[in-house]
Amino acid sequence: MKLVTAVIKPYQLDAVKEALHALGVAGLTVSEVQGYGRQKGHTEVYRGAEYTVEFLPKIKVEVLTDEIDVEKIVDAIVGASRTGKIGDGKVWVTSIDEVVRVRTGERGLDAL
Amino acid sequence: MEINTGNTAWLLLSSALVLLMTPGLALFYGGLNRSKGVLNMMMMSFSCLGLISVLWVLYGFSLAFGVNESSGLNNIIGNFDYLGADAAKITEEWLFFGANTGIPTYAFLVFQMMFAIITVALISGAISDRMKFGGWVLFALGWFTLVYIPVAHMVWGGGFIGTTIRALDFAGGTAVHINAGAAALALVLVLGKRIGWPKDNMRPHNVPFVALGAGLLWFGWFGFNAGSELTVDGTTVIAFINTQVATGAALVGWVAVEWIRDRKPTLVGASSGAVAGLVAITPACGFVEPLPAVIIGLVAGVLCALAVGLKYKLGYDDSLDVVGVHFVGGWIGSLAIGFFATDSVNAGITDEKILNASNGLFYGGGATQLLRQFEASALVTVYSFAVAAVLALILKAVKLGRVSDESEVGGIDISAHGETGYDFTPASGAGGGGAFALAGIGTKETVDADGKASVSQKVSS
Numbered sequence: 001m002k003l004v005t006a007v008i009k010p011y012q013l014d015a016v017k018e019a020l021h022a023l024g025v026a027g028l029t030v031s032e033v034q035g036y037g038r039q040k041g042h043t044e045v046y047r048g049a050e051y052t053v054e055f056l057p058k059i060k061v062e063v064l065t066d067e068i069d070v071e072k073i074v075d076a077i078v079g080a081s082r083t084g085k086i087g088d089g090k091v092w093v094t095s096i097d098e099v100v101r102v103r104t105g106e107r108g109l110d111a112l
Numbered sequence: 113m114e115i116n117t118g119n120t121a122w123l124l125l126s127s128a129l130v131l132l133m134t135p136g137l138a139l140f141y142g143g144l145n146r147s148k149g150v151l152n153m154m155m156m157s158f159s160c161l162g163l164i165s166v167l168w169v170l171y172g173f174s175l176a177f178g179v180n181e182s183s184g185l186n187n188i189i190g191n192f193d194y195l196g197a198d199a200a201k202i203t204e205e206w207l208f209f210g211a212n213t214g215i216p217t218y219a220f221l222v223f224q225m226m227f228a229i230i231t232v233a234l235i236s237g238a239i240s241d242r243m244k245f246g247g248w249v250l251f252a253l254g255w256f257t258l259v260y261i262p263v264a265h266m267v268w269g270g271g272f273i274g275t276t277i278r279a280l281d282f283a284g285g286t287a288v289h290i291n292a293g294a295a296a297l298a299l300v301l302v303l304g305k306r307i308g309w310p311k312d313n314m315r316p317h318n319v320p321f322v323a324l325g326a327g328l329l330w331f332g333w334f335g336f337n338a339g340s341e342l343t344v345d346g347t348t349v350i351a352f353i354n355t356q357v358a359t360g361a362a363l364v365g366w367v368a369v370e371w372i373r374d375r376k377p378t379l380v381g382a383s384s385g386a387v388a389g390l391v392a393i394t395p396a397c398g399f400v401e402p403l404p405a406v407i408i409g410l411v412a413g414v415l416c417a418l419a420v421g422l423k424y425k426l427g428y429d430d431s432l433d434v435v436g437v438h439f440v441g442g443w444i445g446s447l448a449i450g451f452f453a454t455d456s457v458n459a460g461i462t463d464e465k466i467l468n469a470s471n472g473l474f475y476g477g478g479a480t481q482l483l484r485q486f487e488a489s490a491l492v493t494v495y496s497f498a499v500a501a502v503l504a505l506i507l508k509a510v511k512l513g514r515v516s517d518e519s520e521v522g523g524i525d526i527s528a529h530g531e532t533g534y535d536f537t538p539a540s541g542a543g544g545g546g547a548f549a550l551a552g553i554g555t556k557e558t559v560d561a562d563g564k565a566s567v568s569q570k571v572s573s
Contacts, residue, residue: 044315045374047384047433048421051315 001096001109002070004063004077007033008089012081013059019080020063023072026112029062039086058089064099064112116214119343123219126339129332130226134161134233136328140387141237143321144380144432146314148523149241150533153432156236156248160229163252168225169197172256176264177224187272190265197221213343223339228264231288232256235500237432238296241306242520245528247512254503255295259496263287267488278469279488280453280461280481282351283340285395285446286492293439294493295500296430302504303513305429307520314431319379326383330359333390337397347458351397355390358397358409362389365413381417384437388416391441396449399461404452404474412444439493446489450482 008016013030020028034055041054065073070093077091101111138157145153164172171192178190193201194217202217232252239248266273267287273279281287306314316322338352366385367377392412393405400408420436423429430436453461453472460466469484471477507513514520519527526532 045370045376045378046315046380048370048374048417049310049315049424051313053313 002065002067003094003096004073006061006077006091007058008081010059015080016077019076023076031060033058033060119215120219122344123223126335127223127226129335133329133332134230136325137233139321140325141432143318144316145240147317151525151529153240157233160233164229168228173221176261177269179270189262190269231292234292235296238300238430238434240431241524242514244512244515247507251503259499263291273488277484277488279484280449280469281395282398283337283394285442286488289391289438289442290489290492291496293435294496296434298497298500299504300428300430309429322383323379326386347398350457353402354393354397354405357402358393358405359386359389361406361409362413365410366417369414369417385413388412388437388441391438392445395445399453399458408448412441416441443489446485450485
């Protein structure tokens with residue numbers, strides 16, 4: 001089992017959600033996060049004084065999946081969230097040892 | 113003579129309008145401040161609504177506007193005739209100054225009370241987040257007594273600036289804005305910078321507050337300026353329209369500077385520009401025509417937008433730009449009188465029995481009035497700065513200047529007032545939201561000075 005984690009621009013969330021839905025992904029976890037990559041932050045100017053805002057708002061999307069589906073899911077996320085401009089985000093995949101569905105106690109692939 | 117109901121009604125309404133400017137100022141300053149000091153910032157304005165109201169009735173009005181022409185001291189200060197706003201004395205003099213205004217002296221007293229309140233409150237924007245509240249209260253008391261009262265008397269109460277220098281100040285360019293601005297500069301130089309300034313992020317925490325506060329100031333300022341005619345006549349209307357057009361022009365001027373320099377027009381800039389225009393037109397509003405008022409506004413908008421950057425170049429931490437907006441704007445307006453004043457707007461300017469001043473440089477009066485305006489502005493600057501600096505040094509010496517570093521970094525709202533402006537605790541979860549959820553306890557106890565628990569509040573989950 002794998003965990004696909006994507007940090008994307010907030011306004012790409014709908015597109016990513018729809019792309020995953022089209023693949024038949026049953027569920028995902030979304031959280032609002034802050035951070036920066038190579039583009040760093042942005043600046044705001046108040047009364048002529050410049051303030052640097054380092055951490056930009058981002059959305060983190062997490063999907064637990066079977067190893068067979070990983071590539072399709074990663075491609076779907078990347079395809080839906082790419083604008084070609086700086087700050088599009090990142091996607092990474094980690095291995096998962098165990099998953100339990102809380103309601104039934106099912107484990108492993110059955111719990112996905 | 114009977115009471116003139118129209119004049120009196122307008123003056124009372126104007127008083128209420130000027131009163132509203134102080135809560136407006138509190139919002140303006142509060143929004144510009146960081147969130148951890150918003151309440152202290154607003155409290156410094158609100159406390160003036162209490163303190164100065166009381167002092168004004170006790171002795172302020174009497175010392176500022178009591179007239180005793182036989183005494184040389186009358187050049188500097190009023191007298192004790194109206195101490196305690198004694199009805200027996202005041203009602204018999206309800207024809208204010210013997211002029212044909214038909215205004216009860218009480219109406220003038222309350223109008224001027226509002227001016228005193230906001231002038232003291234203006235100063236506080238310079239020292240946000242770092243002054244002990246007790247120190248601020250003592251400073252307000254001392255500065256009001258030693259500076260505001262004599263300056264108001266010298267400008268408006270028959271004292272030296274109005275009658276000898278013969279400088280003009282319709283609604284408070286010298287008495288209010290230069291006066292408060294110079295005191296603010298002295299205070300920040302003595303107290304020093306906020307921890308982290310200018311490196312840390314100290315951007316305004318609530319820009320909508322800033323705009324709302326500026327809007328309330330603008331609204332109330334009609335009472336401030338048009339009310340200063342004390343009666344309702346053509347000059348009142350001119351003061352009103354000048355207030356509007358100068359403020360609009362200053363807004364345009366400030367935003368234009370930002371748009372060109374920073375490539376983005378901001379709401380903080382539009383709000384600040386409006387305030388700068390209001391400040392600059394204040395001394396001149398009853399003496400100039402509307403088109404010069406537009407010019408005064410534009411100049412003030414542009415110059416004040418540039419002046420707020422001075423603090424970074426010169427290295428003083430005037431937190432919310434009291435110097436850049438009020439001191440600089442006050443000077444612009446005061447000097448503008450020397451260029452644009454005309455007795456076709458206000459016949460009193462050149463009337464020997466009324467103001468005995470001169471038309472401006474562009475209206476055939478030569479440089480006479482310009483020089484007088486400069487003298488008056490310089491005099492108020494030096495006096496206010498000097499006394500404020502001494503007061504601040506005394507407060508510093510008795511440890512009533514700055515709060516501790518820990519209090520400042522943690523937030524002066526908590527350390528000085530025991531409250532915070534905003535509750536950022538999540539609404540869900542075991543605590544059920546509210547400030548106590550952070551503490552993670554079911555019962556909150558406040559321990560008083562004797563160590564006894566005086567309040568016990570059960571917090572439900």
